Structures are given as C-alpha cells and as structure tokens.
Amino acid sequence: MNFKEIKEKLKTKTVGIAGCGGLGSNCAVALARVGIGKLVIADFDKIEESNLNRQYYFWDQIGKVKSDTLKENIKRINKDIEVTNHNVFIEESNFEELFKECDLVIEAFDRSESKEMIVRAMSKFFPDKMLIMGIGMSGWGQNDSIKETRYDNLIICGDQASEISDELPPLAPRVGMVANMQANVALEILLK
C-alpha cells in the first residue's frame, strides 16, 4: 500500500483517545501525521510546565486547556484531520457518549483508577472494539523492555513493570515510544 492508498483508507476511520497527556498528545500527533480521518480526544486538565518534559505542547501554551490546545496543534500539523475535543473528566457515566463513533479507542490516562475504568467501560459499552492501552513507561533506557502484548480485544503497549514515582518519572523518550507504539497498533488494525 502506498501512502496515497493508506491515506485514502484512513480517511474513513475514527480513533478515540482518552486522555491528552504524554500518551494521548503524542499518539494523536502520530495518527494526524499519517492522515487519520477523525480523532475524538478528551481530557479535563490544563497544561502545566511539568508536562512539557513529554507532552506535545509548547511553552507559550502553559495554562491552556489540553484538549483545545491539542486540537490546535494537530491542525497545525494536518489541517484536514477532523478533531472533536471534549474538555471533560472521562468516567464510566460519559464514556459511551464520548467514544461511540470510534472504530477503536486508545487509553492514554496516567492514573491507575482511570485505566481500570476504561477496561470496564470498554467491556460494558463496546465489547467488540479494540482497546489499546499503555502500561509501564517510566524512567529511561531499557528499550528492550517495551513490548506489545495482545489479549483478545485488549492490546497493551509498554513494559508492564515500571510505575511512576519521584525516582522514576515519565520522560519524553519512553512515553513517546509507547504512545507511538499505540498509534502503530491502531494503524495495523485500521489498515487491515
């Protein structure tokens, strides 16, 4: 498939991204660059200086709403991508409405509680859709530890071992690797 054919096929596809932080912002940008038809992005948060070590935002965007700003940044990369953004805290009660039109959903949360919520919500509302999660990406080095694991309609990208802490912060290289792996799996599914 050449790039023209790839773009033609992706044009009809919609990907949901739950969270616009380190995973979500980088994954969205990768999918935008290859020409996904539509992205549905959601996050309740605002950009902080501490986010700039890994998230796809800029110094002059500190204080802005993440989902609005990610949409702006996506449009600066590829103006043809349709983006629907929601400035909301994603929970089970609004999950179905937010992501019902998506062909698949990317999990891009930081908190464990939200990661748990999305597994439950997908299984409840969209049992036949693929969920692509990012689990384990803190620290630096150890390229080999980052892998993809498939369980039925759940795909995990990450080392599944490193948890964030003060001594093991999430940093651009490994978070970006996992975010791009998630985008890569999404492409593999959508281009089938």
Next chain:
Amino acid sequence: MKITLNNRPETFESTSMTMGELMRIKNFTYKKIIVKVNNKIVEPHEYDSTILNENDIVVVLHLLAGG
C-alpha cells in the same frame, strides 16, 4: 488442569481451582488489578466463587500508573 494465564500455558496438579486460589498461588497482590476469564471481567468479590475450567483463558492485568 491446564489454563492459559497472561498468554502462557500453566499446568496445576489440582483438577479444579477458583480464581481466588489462582490469585493466591501466583501471589498477585498488586494495588490495581483487572481480572478477565475468557474475556469477561471477574470482580474481586467473585474471585472465590469463580471456578476455573480446563483451557480457560485468564488475564490478570496490573494497571500501573503513568502516561
């Protein structure tokens, strides 16, 4: 009995066991866990009443923070 646990084959001497017993044998004591048996979520209060059968596909996911 044989089951698949996190994509790996596992063999146990007993002919049946509960999800709760498997959690204890494997020492799965993470803070945030999701358990699926044959792609259905099993809640913590159901671990001890969920009987695992031959060839069941069990996934125990450790939901680490970070992203």
